[in-house]
Amino acid sequence: MNHFSVITITHKSANINHIGRYIPSFSSNSQELSATLHKIKDDLGITELLYLATCNRLMFFVVQENMEMNRNYLLRFFVHLHPNIPAHCLNDMADLVHVYRGTEAINHIFEVAASLDSLVVGEREILRQLKDAYDFCSEQKLTGDNIRLALKTAIPLAKEIYTNTRIGENSVSVVSLAMQQLMALQPDKNARIIMIGAGQTNNLVSKFLLAHGFHNFTVFNRTLGNAEHLAGKLKGSAYALADLAHYGNGFDIIVSCTGATEPIITETVYRHLLGAETDPKIIVDLAVPNDVAGVVKTQYPVHYIEVEQLRELAESNLNLRKEEVVKAKVLVAQKLEEFKLLMRHRRVERGMAVIPGQIREIKEKALNTVFQKEIAQLDDKSKELLQKVLGYLEQKYIGIPIKVAKNVLSEELAATEPL
Numbered sequence: 263m264n265h266f267s268v269i270t271i272t273h274k275s276a277n278i279n280h281i282g283r284y285i286p287s288f289s290s291n292s293q294e295l296s297a298t299l300h301k302i303k304d305d306l307g308i309t310e311l312l313y314l315a316t317c318n319r320l321m322f323f324v325v326q327e328n329m330e331m332n333r334n335y336l337l338r339f340f341v342h343l344h345p346n347i348p349a350h351c352l353n354d355m356a357d358l359v360h361v362y363r364g365t366e367a368i369n370h371i372f373e374v375a376a377s378l379d380s381l382v383v384g385e386r387e388i389l390r391q392l393k394d395a396y397d398f399c400s401e402q403k404l405t406g407d408n409i410r411l412a413l414k415t416a417i418p419l420a421k422e423i424y425t426n427t428r429i430g431e432n433s434v435s436v437v438s439l440a441m442q443q444l445m446a447l448q449p450d451k452n453a454r455i456i457m458i459g460a461g462q463t464n465n466l467v468s469k470f471l472l473a474h475g476f477h478n479f480t481v482f483n484r485t486l487g488n489a490e491h492l493a494g495k496l497k498g499s500a501y502a503l504a505d506l507a508h509y510g511n512g513f514d515i516i517v518s519c520t521g522a523t524e525p526i527i528t529e530t531v532y533r534h535l536l537g538a539e540t541d542p543k544i545i546v547d548l549a550v551p552n553d554v555a556g557v558v559k560t561q562y563p564v565h566y567i568e569v570e571q572l573r574e575l576a577e578s579n580l581n582l583r584k585e586e587v588v589k590a591k592v593l594v595a596q597k598l599e600e601f602k603l604l605m606r607h608r609r610v611e612r613g614m615a616v617i618p619g620q621i622r623e624i625k626e627k628a629l630n631t632v633f634q635k636e637i638a639q640l641d642d643k644s645k646e647l648l649q650k651v652l653g654y655l656e657q658k659y660i661g662i663p664i665k666v667a668k669n670v671l672s673e674e675l676a677a678t679e680p681l
């Protein structure tokens with residue numbers, strides 16, 4: 263298990279708004295992301311690599327034998343992600359990082375999949391994000407058998423935890439907590455709503471707003487086609503993101519959630535959007551890093567809802583689920599024991615892969631070197647019979663060690679299963 267590691271920065275060590283700074287700006291460009299991850303792999307001698315970035319974590323799942331993941335290693339790792347950032351920022355990043363090794367790394371992956379490590383414990387979005395991250399890295403040939411087996415165990419385990427505990431009951435998510443905050447402000451159902459971004463998160467927000475009777479929507483998005491698709495569901499109008507700076511129809515609520523790395527609503531854009539209106543506005547900014555410039559929050563009359571602010575609500579959500587977390591951790595611990603055995607099984611299988619070749623070599627040596635002279639004196643019928651007998655023995659011998667090892671490992675596995 264020592265070949266597994268997790269290198270991560272999460273909401274537990276960093277302010278959520280800062281996590282976005284550490285996520286590479288090219289992470290939404292799959293070609294560039296894949297090329298960088300391959301470079302990291304090659305430069306650091308990593309065998310398998312999985313990359314996951316969400317609004318509250320940056321995570322690398324690494325398979326590498328015998329490597330001390332010291333500060334130097336981490337700095338070399340991060341410089342690939344951020345080639346141009348100043349050395350002191352790279353150092354800050356290394357300070358916030360947590361490295362899990364061996365069994366702890368697998369335990370962490372299992373807990374991440376089951377949302378036990380999420381800001382909002384019990385949310386299911388993380389499982390989709392982890393599966394998408396795996397599909398991407400596996401398509402890009404960054405992962406291999408070890409990460410495949412870990413994910414093949416982690417995903418059903420997460421589903422088992424959602425089913426057999428009440429961890430996801432009255433399902434909560436960053437979006438549902440944000441909507442709870444929004445509704446607490448009692449906005450008018452006729453409010454003019456500007457949606458910026460048309461990705462997964464804003465689609466979830468839209469469903470909520472439609473279900474609660476809001477009906478006046480204008481969608482802006484980098485790709486106009488995606489804005490049109492979302493606006494179609496909302497019966498609203500769609501514009502390209504570039505048109506936001508010239509939009510003059512006013513608004514009451516802005517919901518912004520894009521993968522942009524720089525603020526989209528700068529002070530200039532905001533002033534233009536406000537026009538002559540002076541009443542307080544509501545801004546729901548779920549992007550990490552934020553889509554709205556800091557000055558807008560501090561200098562204008564706004565009710566501002568953002569992910570970092572949801573921490574308090576998330577903590578009260580955790581308190582409600584504390585007992586379920588304990589039950590979930592028991593399931594994680596059991597699965598961890600099974601996974602350890604699975605890994606041993608795999609190692610034995612890999613080791614055994616040489617057996618057929620070695621037995622064949624012994625047979626060939628017996629026929630062609632050790633007993634060559636004696637065999638040459640046999641008639642054709644006897645030679646044919648000898649070949650048949652040796653072929654039969656070869657097949658049987660190959661099977662014996664594999665069968666014995668499988669039996670021993672199955673007995674060990676059965677012994678770890680709960681009564």
Ligand SMILES: NC(=O)c1ccc[n+]([C@@H]2O[C@H](COP(=O)([O-])OP(=O)(O)OC[C@H]3O[C@@H](n4cnc5c(N)ncnc54)[C@H](OP(=O)(O)O)[C@@H]3O)[C@@H](O)[C@H]2O)c1
Pocket residue numbers: 290316317318387436437459460461462463464483484485488503519520521522523548549550551569
């Ligand atoms: N998923 C969650 O549970 C969750 C929760 C809270 C916060 N967030 C945060 O929400 C943001 C978006 O997440 P998502 O899950 O909705 O992602 P997503 O499904 O990948 O959608 C990304 C959206 O951002 C736009 N976008 C990406 N890069 C951009 C750029 N450089 N400039 C302008 N627009 C850009 C995309 O436009 P195109 O249509 O043109 O690609 C798309 O509308 C992220 O900051 C994430 O951290 C996510």
